[in-house]
Each structure stands twice: as C-alpha cells, then as structure tokens.
Amino acid sequence: AQSVTQPDIHITVSEGASLELRCNYSYGATPYLFWYVQSPGQGLQLLLKYFSGDTLVQGIKGFEAEFKRSQSSFNLRKPSVHWSDAAEYFCAVGAGSGNTGKLIFGQGTTLQVKP
C-alpha cells in the first residue's frame, strides 16, 4: 500500500539556519510527489512537486526538494530559514493510477523558528 512517512514530528531551527525536512514514501511505480505547507488559519499551499525529469525541483518561497529513488525519499530543503517559514509541512504522494489529485499525506512536520 502507498504510504508517506515524515519521521520528524517537530523541528526547531534558528532563523538564518538551513533546513531539511525528511520524507519517505512507499510506492511501486514512479511516484508523483508533493510538499504542502499549512500556516495557522490558512489553507494548505503547494510548495513544489515532482512528476518526472530533473530530480532536484525548485519551489516557491526559496524551497527545493530532491527525489532519490534509491532511498524512496523526497526531502525538502531551504538554505536559510525565515521566521515566516514557521508552519506545518506535509509531504504527499499521488495515489492510484495516473495523477488524479488523490493524495496520501504524511502526518506532517511542525517547524518552529527561533529568533
């Protein structure tokens, strides 16, 4: 069965420090992979997505993610974190055949940013 694991429930980093959020997926075929961010009182917003091609994908707000098939991972990175990045981050994989928009989400990682 398809699944997504985000091993870190909560991460705290200092403003200006680099960030890496981990995501591991279980999927038999080539996955469609996504990172969404959820800020308090706001809907989930897509940061970036991977469908095929270049394994390093760039997203909004200075985020990037790298797809590593051998490790079944799709980790999210940012070189320098801003206080406004504090939010909950969800990794997701497209479920079923094709890309229908049916997503399986991980349980999320809450990012706290220290001044």
Place this chain on the structure above:
Amino acid sequence: DTGVSQDPRHKITKRGQNVTFRCDPISEHNRLYWYRQTLGQGPEFLTYFQNEAQLEKSRLLSDRFSAERPKGSFSTLEIQRTEQGDSAMYLCASSLSVNTGELFFGEGSRLTVL
C-alpha cells in the same frame, strides 16, 4: 477573493444531528476534492468530483456521508447522524484536471461533535 471558500468555518453539533458543509471552488476548476484532517495528522482523502461526476470515494466515507456537486460548481458534504469520531477539519480543494496534483485548498470547516 477568488480562492476556495468553505462554509461554515466552524460547526458545533450534538451527536446524532445532521450537518452539511459547502465548498465553492475556484471558478474555472473542474475537479473538486474533499479531505478530512484530524489533530496531529495529515489530510485524508474522502472523495473527488470531475465536473458533476463523483469519480472516487474512499472507504473512510461511510454510508452516513454523502457528497454532491449538482451543477459542477459548488459542492456539499453532508454527514448524517453525527458521531464524536466525526470531529475533524473537513477540507475542500479544487484543481484543473490538466494540472492535477496542484490542489488549491480552502481554509476548512471544523466540526465538533459533542
């Protein structure tokens, strides 16, 4: 605001009552999704529509749940005979089928069943 809107934002009800949530997607989006999110968890897929056709329903969607999108625009999610386990945030999202994977989410409707 031309984003996805959901109504009501909060609903408190007693066990056994029926509740209905409404979702208005982005106007040009032909796909509409319902997800459920409980505290500390990621969203879980419930169902989705392409235009007015309901194409898939999750096993999470028991017989007490029904969703409609009668004219291919707004959608409603009704929960009959609510149970305390139905307490959750119900999220609606929409997308263009040609660009599936980029879902635009509303802020959600929070249900509390007492």
